[in-house]
Amino acid sequence: MERSAALLLVLALVNVSCCCLDPPAAYRFTGAVCRLTYPAAVVLNEKTTEVIQAAFQHAKYPSIEGQRSIGFGTVKYGFHNLEIHNLSIGKSEFELKENEGIGISISNVSAVFKGTINYGYGSWLLDLKQSVDFEVESQIDLVINPKLYCGKGKVAADTSDCYLTFHKLKLLLQGDREPGWLKRMFTDIVTFTVKLVVKSQICKEINNVSNILADFIQEQAEQFLSDGDIGVDISVTSSPIIKSxxxxxxxxGLVIYNNTKSDLSTSVFNPSQLPExxxxxxxxxDGLLDPLMSAAHHDGRLIRNISGTELTDLFQTELSSARPEVLNKWLSSEGTMLKARSVSVPHLWTTTEGTSVRSVAGVELLLDSQDMPALYFETDVTVIVNASYAEKKLILKATAERISITKISTSEGPTETEENLRSYLQEAVEKMGIPKVISCKSVHHGQAVSMSIMCSFRHI
Structure with missing residues (x-):
């Protein structure tokens, strides 16, 4: 019965847009978590004015038509081609409202709305039709209380709690050259209409822009984590939580390889694991990283060829063991190449000491003059990796926990120096091979994380 219930829960998560779990229930199905703290939100808030500007400028202001009875006749009017000009925004303030949402206050939004009034006045004495250009000078404060929720597998924003306060609305009709009665008649109509239309369209556009940005950010994150046939599903498992x-x-955080997704139902995430x-x-x-390593292995990503000066420089490292003469002879040959690849699927797990990785690597030393490798050996390696990030680079520090040369063969067959060669190679793996792996130059900001991980653990 317990297994059946668990299976139903997993199947339900396939379509997150239909049902998202409460955060505590979602933890075990969560492979990746992002926490944005208040100081980071302060930095992002500096960009809020750009979002508001985009909302004002891209909002569609519809035409409005109506009529009003005055005196002995009726005025029919229409407002068309409403556009915004001279937009400027004062400052933006925000607060994180625990378990509620985000409070955003935008003050001193100044803008000029321009458009055309088409009106007609009809009575038994007079039939008048006219078109007048108008401007409305405005000063507005804007308050938005976005709610974040789980929608269509992504973080979505609901900004329907949106208020505009107009501190100034001044109507100008063709530079005030029109008769005073016309301005008096239309002042209330225009200002009321502008308030109604602007509030409706601006709040709607802010909601559109917010969700476009949210979708864009998450799509970029998925692309950032993907490369070739390897991808990562970062659909949300729960609505975001907001603390103060x-x-x-x-x-x-499910790895996708050749249209097959990894499984994750035993995550150990707890909010206390993240610092503030x-x-x-x-x-x-680990349920994300370990399948990612497996996908990299099966896709032939964990392979590296080293030759030329790169190979020469690699063997300049000082070791306590003397380099066997047979290895000196091979390395001095022209066209020598070292080829390393993962023989088994790497296994990754995390402890309080760091991230441990275990794999068996096969290494060949190839000479131009020979069809068969001059040297082949396999090494079973376990390392503990600690990562840090600085200056847009991922910095890895690895400590060998276990190194074992499990197989060794040479083109010259068994020799008396094989044991010395085994001893030398074991030290070379620790002091040359592992540092070479973690110093991979392609681990830079802006590349796929999957490629960074593959590069970082390439020979392990």
């Missing part, structure tokens, strides 16, 4: 000092979102002293925190489950 951070916003946190929960994502599946950093602006942006990411928590990534």
């Amino acid at each position: 000092d951070y916003i946190e979102s929960y994502h599946k 002293n950093r602006m942006l925190n990411f928590w990534i489950s």
Whole structure:
């Protein structure tokens, strides 16, 4: 019965847009977590004015038609081609409202709305039709209380709680050259209409822009994590939570390889695992990283060829063991190449000491003059990797926990120096091979994280 219930729950999560779990229930299905702390939100708030400007400028202001009875006749009117000009925004303030949403206050929004009034006055004495250009000078305060929720597998925003306060609305009709009675008649109509239309369209556009940005950010994140046939599903498992000092979102983090998704139902995430002293925190489950390593292995990503000066420089490292003469002879040959690849699927797990990776690597030393490798050996390696991030680079520090040369063969057959060669190679793997792996130059900001991980653990 318990297994059946668990299976139903997993199947329900396939379509997150239909049912998102409450955060505590979602933890075990969460492979990646993003926590944005208050200081980071302060930095992002500096861009809020750009979002508001985009909303004002891209909002569609519809034409409005109506009529009003005055005196002995009726005035029919229409407002057309409403456009915004001279937009400027004062300042933006925000607060994180725990378990509620985000409060955003935009003050001193100044704008000029321009358009055309087409009106007609009809009575038994007079039939008048006219078109007048108008301007409305405005000063507005804007309050938005966005709610974040889980929609269509992504973080979505609901900004329907949106208010505009107009501190100034001044109507100008063709530079005030029109008769005073016309301005008096249309002042209330125009200002009321502008208030109604602007509030409706601006709040609607802010909601559109917010969700466009949310979709864009998450799509970019998925592309950032994908490369070739390897991808990562970062659909949300729960609505984000908002505390007074951070916003946190929960994502599946399922690896996709050859149209097959990994499974994750035993995540050990807990909010206490994330510190609050950093602006942006990411928590990534072993259930994401381990399948990612497996996909990299099966896709032939964990392979590296080293030759030329790169190979020569690699063997300049000082070791306590003397380099066997037979290896000197091979390395001095022209066209020598070292080829390393993963023989078994790497296994990754995390402890309090760091991230441990275990794999068996096969290494060939190839000479131009020979069809068969001059040297082949396999090494079973376990390392503990600690990662840090600085100056837009991922910095890895690896400590060998276990190194074992499990197989060795040479083109010259068994020799008396094979044991010395085995001893030398074991030290070379620790002091040359592992540092070469973690110093991979392609681990830079802006590349796929999957490629960074593959590069980082390439020979392990």
